[in-house]
Amino acid sequence: MTVTARLEEVKKIYRVGDLEVPAVRGVSLAIEAAAFLSIAGPSGSGKTTILNLLGALDTPTAGRIEIGGRSTEGMSSKDLADFRNTHLGFVFQTFNLIPVLTVRENVEFPLQLHGISDREERQTRVDTMLSEVGLAAMADRRPTELSGGQQQRVAIARALVKSPTLVLADEPTANLDSATASEIVDLMQSMNEKHGTTFIFSTHDPMVMERATRLVQLRDGLVESDERRNGGRDAS
Numbered sequence: 001m002t003v004t005a006r007l008e009e010v011k012k013i014y015r016v017g018d019l020e021v022p023a024v025r026g027v028s029l030a031i032e033a034a035a036f037l038s039i040a041g042p043s044g045s046g047k048t049t050i051l052n053l054l055g056a057l058d059t060p061t062a063g064r065i066e067i068g069g070r071s072t073e074g075m076s077s078k079d080l081a082d083f084r085n086t087h088l089g090f091v092f093q094t095f096n097l098i099p100v101l102t103v104r105e106n107v108e109f110p111l112q113l114h115g116i117s118d119r120e121e122r123q124t125r126v127d128t129m130l131s132e133v134g135l136a137a138m139a140d141r142r143p144t145e146l147s148g149g150q151q152q153r154v155a156i157a158r159a160l161v162k163s164p165t166l167v168l169a170d171e172p173t174a175n176l177d178s179a180t181a182s183e184i185v186d187l188m189q190s191m192n193e194k195h196g197t198t199f200i201f202s203t204h205d206p207m208v209m210e211r212a213t214r215l216v217q218l219r220d221g222l223v224e225s226d227e228r229r230n231g232g233r234d235a236s
Contacts, residue, residue, distance in 0.1 A: 046221040
């Protein structure tokens, strides 16, 4: 099985003055391509830290991280930013859309950052993705004109439009009612199956955990359990 992301004995210690706060204490995971994986655990267990490390938003104190076979070790800030733009997509609980841009412009923005200069190519990719998330008719609206569920659909389209290696979703259902949350997970599951994109969630939501093909439970910065189900396969 192809491995999309790998963590090897990863540790992260935050320093506050003279105080050391260990957030991740030595986590090793091999995450297979096309996984639909949930990272769960109580507050302070290290979920968000793991997502930040996988997303190249933070660097480990010790250990090694690989995404798509490439190590992030030793990368400069610019290299990390380029790496994020190329390989990673993000979905946040607060949507993080740019309010002054239309739906179409929000989805197009990462393609511009990615250096795709051909306007026609950008528009084709944006239109295709908006159709897939069911928002083609709302392309010219601003985020403030959309419901929470619709805004999250825009965020998913934005994350997927550049065909990333990995999509990281931090509590993506936290600000949605249960029916809308279920629809959003349905959509992400559909995208996962259609495009073979690897999804990794940080979540407290039992529904998201239940729908995952792999559930990693953290406690005190360590892996407490690692369960594959619904056809999830081991990575090596």
